[in-house]
Amino acid sequence: MFPEADAVAPAVTAVFTAVLTEGPITRVALARRLDLSSGAVTKAARPLIDLGYLEEMAATERTGPGAGRPASPLAIRAGSEFFVGVKITADELIGVVCDLRAEVRVSAHRRLAGADVDQVLTQLGELVDDLLDGPGGYRPRTRRLGLAVSGDVDPVTGLVRYSPFLRWHDVALRERAEKITGLAVTVENDVKALTIAEHWFGEGVGAESFALVTVGAGIGCGLVVGGRLVSGAHGVAGEIGHIGIDVDGPACHCGSRGCVEAIAGADAIVRQARSASGRPDLTFEDAVELARRGDVAVCEVFARAGDAIGAGIAAVANLVGPARIVVSGEGLAAYDLFEPHIRAGFQRRAFGAAADCPLSIRPLPFEEWARGAATVSIKALVAAG
Amino acid sequence: MFPEADAVAPAVTAVFTAVLTEGPITRVALARRLDLSSGAVTKAARPLIDLGYLEEMAATERTGPGAGRPASPLAIRAGSEFFVGVKITADELIGVVCDLRAEVRVSAHRRLAGADVDQVLTQLGELVDDLLDGPGGYRPRTRRLGLAVSGDVDPVTGLVRYSPFLRWHDVALRERAEKITGLAVTVENDVKALTIAEHWFGEGVGAESFALVTVGAGIGCGLVVGGRLVSGAHGVAGEIGHIGIDVDGPACHCGSRGCVEAIAGADAIVRQARSASGRPDLTFEDAVELARRGDVAVCEVFARAGDAIGAGIAAVANLVGPARIVVSGEGLAAYDLFEPHIRAGFQRRAFGAAADCPLSIRPLPFEEWARGAATVSIKALVAAG
DNA sequence: AATCAATACTTGACGAAGGAAATTATTGAG
């Protein structure tokens, strides 16, 4: 955080993170929240104000008997620094510039001819230049870039071990992206990045445990337990898509059968809709259209898929009991077809109080993934020395 | 830990815990392990030695070019203090006295006429007296009692909110047990207690994440993620028994169908074995016997049950990716009938590297649950001010 | 207007915790 120091006092990081996520908040409230003395908060906040990351808001009105000194809550100086986030998919780069509150300021995207590493990196460099040198003039106040990639990613080394969609093996993405862009780069798995974003700035704020489920080509899940992102001892975690919910279900590409993804993944839905409608050339969009027009057989496909997703979510709720769960993803562009079935499938299988877990089901704006990537670079700023 | 102080330096707790779980270990190794300076370890260890909790072992032999000063590893003084652990079931109290290494020194049990709270507490008092005043003379060196109860328990207040098996509602168990026994009482859910025991003293030692699955009347699961026991925001966690693995499976008492417990719980097995064998009066033991004699239909029942348990375990592995999983419980008295099917069911459904998660499948000695309760009181000592 | 209670924040002295590095302890090898 401080260019000079290489270790930051825990309280400073704690205060910064708390202000970032809990919005404007008084020092006294911070002290309570973080279990610190108010003096410690004052001291921790000072360098953050001096560096321009925080600012004091105007004193707030208060009433009651003996109102006391008005509080001057601490708030993020959103415009103090900007962050680029880019989601890399096999056929597209989606990029955004965010402020310190993770609000998107500009966004842009580029179609890719192929997922060849060199090509992607060249395009990435151009996209970043477009974003930073376009209107807004963010270049001088931007030092960090976050990249979100699907697959097996090591955020510590910035290495992409294996990304099936991109067909990348052991790509030193951080190193190469830093060379091209000149920014400090953080690399993270896309679902994890989105989970962090939702935990810090979205509906997961304040939750000690939290789950994000993404519905699309695959069904993924990011998990926060004990305030920390779950990574899995063997590198596997959040594989909600490969929980088996039907012993006699359709075969899954993973080798098992009856996986959530084999029932509710985009491919699976298309396949089932084709056989249900008798039209072998049906696309996902066609299926959505048929269902919306009331085609009973195709509606049934979406119902089964929603139920399967609900079953996966119930497994998460029964096992780790998150404070809340957000369901989203590209697949939810047609979320009206899924939602009631997801809820019903979840409710039927949630055990006891697990059924109380609030479920948010909603589609994401398309740059949300890129915003997730930017959030990861904000997190890097906060954690960094 | 220190009767005088009400807050203990983090390093002291960390050193104590590490010696407790990683056995005899040198100060230098501790420093590496805990990311402390060796000086800090020396300082943290001294009060623990003075209080009699730790001791230095004889210097160890070492070889090699320039062998250096021999290490004097720190070890737990197991006999410095003793802990009572009691597992409370509807028809029995199982009690043990453990030393600081959680080794069982004496055990005893009492049949209960009923689960009436007053009766249970009276019996508990007598059981504790028997344990402490019997051979060994543990009374003077025992200050703590841990109680393990199934159901919804609040370890902070020592309140049993609801225990279905005992039919208890809102019982202030800690308070009442402290009055009767004169010991400092800790109350915990039975599966969680066992999980802590296995994490601190069993196969989970050193694992940053870990799962314990118990097979019996119900199928339960304790989860450690990020070194901490998962409790669930709504009080539900580890409900592996109510993960649905078969949409067309048998109805479960929870209201859903195809739950792991509805296929592999003791009741479910008896029910299926009765219909498979055509003997409506069959007991669980009869079923085991039939299966061991090679009754194909009954074997199939155990196979399906094992597969269901494996499916539940795979869900845990896919979602949270623990470093290792232990499967145990009374139900595994017949574990030879389950084991291969549990493994096969797990392997088939584990996604990618999740299949690498080591699985230990073994029955538990019957006092293990009580030992878990004692472990909780050891944990209370370590954490306490 | 003066005072008071209530609340927010600041300040400075203090103490506890842990790091750095020099020091002591103890061994085997040359």
Add this chain to the structure above:
DNA sequence: CTCAATAATTTCCTTCGTCAAGTATTGATT
């Protein structure tokens, strides 16, 4: 006997955060 290697201790110092006293600012009460 010296040296290299390793373990543990000690001393000194920095840092962090608490504590308690003090300052700031308000509305209510007299």
